[in-house]
Amino acid sequence: MPEGAGSGSRGAWFPSWFWPSFAAPATIWLLLLFVLPFFVILAIAFGRVDPIFLTPSPVYNPLRWDFGPFRDVLSQIFAGGSIYQSAFLHTLTFVLAATALCLVIGYPIAYFIARHAGRLRTLFLVAFIAPFWISYMMRMLAWINLLQPNGYVNRILGGLGLANADAPIQWLNGKPLTVILGLAYGYVPFMILPLFGVLDRIPSSTLEAARDLGAGQVTTFLRVTLPLSRQGILAGIIIVSLPMFGDYFTQTLLAGTRNTAMIGNLIVSSIQSSLVQTGASLVLILLVLLILPMLYYLRATAKATELVAR
Amino acid sequence: MAGIATPSLAAILAACAGKTSTQAGSPTPALPLARPDNPISLPIQDNPAIADGLQPEAGPLKILGYNDYIRKFILNKFSDQFSTSVDWTIFDTPEQMVQMMQSSGSNWDLIVSVTLENVGKLGFGHLIQPLNKSYLPNFANVWKVFQSPFYDVGAQFTAPYTVYSTGIGWRNDRVSEDIPAMDNPYDILWDPKYTGQVHLLNGSRDTLAAALLRMGADVNTSDPAVLDQAKQMLLDGVAAMNWKFDHTDYSELGTFDVHQTWSGQVSYYQYYLPKGLPITAFSYVWPPKAAGKKPGIITNDVFAIPKGAKSPVLAHKMIDHVLDPSNAAVNYAYEGFQPPITSITPESILADELVPKNLSNILITEEDFPLGVQELELAPAVNQLYQQIYQEVTGGA
Numbered sequence: 001m002p003e004g005a006g007s008g009s010r011g012a013w014f015p016s017w018f019w020p021s022f023a024a025p026a027t028i029w030l031l032l033l034f035v036l037p038f039f040v041i042l043a044i045a046f047g048r049v050d051p052i053f054l055t056p057s058p059v060y061n062p063l064r065w066d067f068g069p070f071r072d073v074l075s076q077i078f079a080g081g082s083i084y085q086s087a088f089l090h091t092l093t094f095v096l097a098a099t100a101l102c103l104v105i106g107y108p109i110a111y112f113i114a115r116h117a118g119r120l121r122t123l124f125l126v127a128f129i130a131p132f133w134i135s136y137m138m139r140m141l142a143w144i145n146l147l148q149p150n151g152y153v154n155r156i157l158g159g160l161g162l163a164n165a166d167a168p169i170q171w172l173n174g175k176p177l178t179v180i181l182g183l184a185y186g187y188v189p190f191m192i193l194p195l196f197g198v199l200d201r202i203p204s205s206t207l208e209a210a211r212d213l214g215a216g217q218v219t220t221f222l223r224v225t226l227p228l229s230r231q232g233i234l235a236g237i238i239i240v241s242l243p244m245f246g247d248y249f250t251q252t253l254l255a256g257t258r259n260t261a262m263i264g265n266l267i268v269s270s271i272q273s274s275l276v277q278t279g280a281s282l283v284l285i286l287l288v289l290l291i292l293p294m295l296y297y298l299r300a301t302a303k304a305t306e307l308v309a310r
Numbered sequence: 311m312a313g314i315a316t317p318s319l320a321a322i323l324a325a326c327a328g329k330t331s332t333q334a335g336s337p338t339p340a341l342p343l344a345r346p347d348n349p350i351s352l353p354i355q356d357n358p359a360i361a362d363g364l365q366p367e368a369g370p371l372k373i374l375g376y377n378d379y380i381r382k383f384i385l386n387k388f389s390d391q392f393s394t395s396v397d398w399t400i401f402d403t404p405e406q407m408v409q410m411m412q413s414s415g416s417n418w419d420l421i422v423s424v425t426l427e428n429v430g431k432l433g434f435g436h437l438i439q440p441l442n443k444s445y446l447p448n449f450a451n452v453w454k455v456f457q458s459p460f461y462d463v464g465a466q467f468t469a470p471y472t473v474y475s476t477g478i479g480w481r482n483d484r485v486s487e488d489i490p491a492m493d494n495p496y497d498i499l500w501d502p503k504y505t506g507q508v509h510l511l512n513g514s515r516d517t518l519a520a521a522l523l524r525m526g527a528d529v530n531t532s533d534p535a536v537l538d539q540a541k542q543m544l545l546d547g548v549a550a551m552n553w554k555f556d557h558t559d560y561s562e563l564g565t566f567d568v569h570q571t572w573s574g575q576v577s578y579y580q581y582y583l584p585k586g587l588p589i590t591a592f593s594y595v596w597p598p599k600a601a602g603k604k605p606g607i608i609t610n611d612v613f614a615i616p617k618g619a620k621s622p623v624l625a626h627k628m629i630d631h632v633l634d635p636s637n638a639a640v641n642y643a644y645e646g647f648q649p650p651i652t653s654i655t656p657e658s659i660l661a662d663e664l665v666p667k668n669l670s671n672i673l674i675t676e677e678d679f680p681l682g683v684q685e686l687e688l689a690p691a692v693n694q695l696y697q698q699i700y701q702e703v704t705g706g707a
Binding site: 050051052054055082083086087144148149150170248251252255256257258261265266267268272273274275276 | 554
């Protein structure tokens with residue numbers, strides 16, 4: 001093999017465009033399926049509305065954009081008691097709670113599979129993930145059956161003396177807890193997988209070294225395992241919470257009330273009505289908000305990579 | 311593209327007398343609003359009906375419709391009869407249908423179906439084409455009121471598909487009140503005794519109508535003060551009652567006790583009640599026929615053929631196929647929404663046991679129409695206000 005062929009450095013037989021061309025599919029993909037649609041969203045949010053049909057008339061020339069409707073939506077988010085503000089607060093609360101729940105449930109599972117499942121680790125991993133091969137909608141519909149007043153959840157709670165059979169808990173009547181549990185259930189495998197990946201890569205010798213130096217099990221976990229799995233925790237949080245912010249289906253199926261409405265519900269209802277411009281504005285605002293945790297994640301990852309390289 | 315239809319529509323409407331002003335101050339042509347006392351003839355200019363005697367196209371017949379709104383058996387029968395296939399594209403809301411029609415209406419051959427509040431904009435916007443009645447011999451079977459309805463004089467562009475009322479349904483094993491005897495049956499939707507147990511239809515018109523009807527107001531009002539009062543009533547209701555909003559309440563009969571519902575859905579409640587519960591445990595009332603004689607909605611959905619449809623003859627044939635009395639009866643047995651066909655009467659429906667006897671009041675006759683009101687076309691600015699209020703009330707839930 002000629003020197004440098006594998007790295008694409010000068011002197012290789014490849015033309016200079018060879019390696020960069022590998023990025024072409026991804027670049028085209030991004031241009032067609034992200035940049036272009038994103039520009040259309042901008043053109044709708046800052047465009048016009050057909051005066052009769054109330055359908056959006058996108059304006060593709062940025063010089064002719066009208067920021068008025070966007071400003072209206074933005075100001076309503078900061079207006080106390082508005083539905084936009086409520087939806088953002090609901091979304092933030094539900095996503096934080098559900099992500100925390102995913103972490104609390106996912107970490108021990110990932111830890112067990114990575115460190116204590118032995119030869120059965122693949123079996124356990126598949127067993128934990130298998131239910132999630134079923135479509136998200138079907139699993140949520142199953143929860144509707146389970147959570148009905150005469151469903152198994154109430155029957156079990158009744159059997160344990162935790163619920164009154166004559167006044168069953170109305171799980172499906174707009175309870176925030178139900179939405180949080182639904183979100184956590186729906187997304188928990190996406191927390192387990194990155195955690196498992198990180199925990200599995202922690203060398204046993206590192207843990208043994210900690211023990212040799214006198215650390216107990218708890219100290220070893222807190223001082224060694226937990227810090228080393230930080231990147232997995234961050235990745236899990238990002239992977240789980242980003243789609244949760246845009247989720248609307250869970251709320252629709254398991255609650256469907258104003259008191260539990262999330263920002264995704266407002267976006268969908270806007271798009272399905274004549275308020276498409278409002279929907280586009282909400283998409284943009286949500287996008288800006290989600291960029292912040294994403295930037296933090298990228299910075300943390302870059303720092304971690306830097307530390308490893310030293 | 312969205313902007314294409316607008317200039318032509320604006321030009322057409324500019325010929326009309328009334329004009330309104332946009333926020334920017336430029337004049338916007340007013341959309342003629344059909345009302346029972348103001349019948350509208352939709353304009354035929356550059357979109358004439360197809361010629362007589364054409365052969366059906368090879369297809370496929372492309373339908374834009376609500377999910378599952380024609381029984382599969384009826385569609386298959388049509389496919390066999392005309393050696394074609396049927397492609398069905400779903401829309402969820404009437405507004406979505408209008409958007410799809412405006413952006414790419416000629417992609418479809420038939421709309422199943424159009425609600426009355428959208429007939430005018432599709433007609434004046436030249437998004438639909440006139441019907442050629444020579445392909446619709448079964449049109450003679452529809453109720454007289456629909457032979458020349460006020461929203462489309464002469465039924466030039468539309469054919470009726472289903473009729474239904476919007477009323478109140480309830481689990482009579484769990485609700486003790488005699489709702490038909492109440493002075494205002496709509497009060498039950500706001501009764502705190504049933505907090506967390508009440509379900510309202512989702513949709514800007516139906517949800518707002520719950521409050522407007524309770525107030526005894528016009529369901530097509532454009533009065534901002536009345537709309538504001540209705541909004542406040544709904545917001546109070548949301549806060550106190552924690553209503554559930556959707557239009558598939560038949561799947562929640564075990565969870566919710568009181569429902570604002572369409573009569574067409576009630577007929578298939580019998581298949582969705584909790585196990586062991588007989589259908590006699592469910593009751594329905596249409597307020598105009600209750601003791602208090604409060605107003606109530608009674609309406610119909612219509613078929614229309616998009617302008618530029620690739621298979622317009624097949625589309626006509628499908629309308630005629632569904633209006634055939636024997637097919638209409640088979641379709642009704644599954645769909646639950648009543649066809650306005652003269653030979654399909656409440657008596658025949660009950661005799662065929664298609665509807666349980668205790669729910670016979672979901673059945674409609676032509677004579678019921680003058681008793682009720684319809685949700686009709688609104689001026690665009692008013693329509694937008696309805697939708698904003700709806701979103702504020704429901705939060706998109």
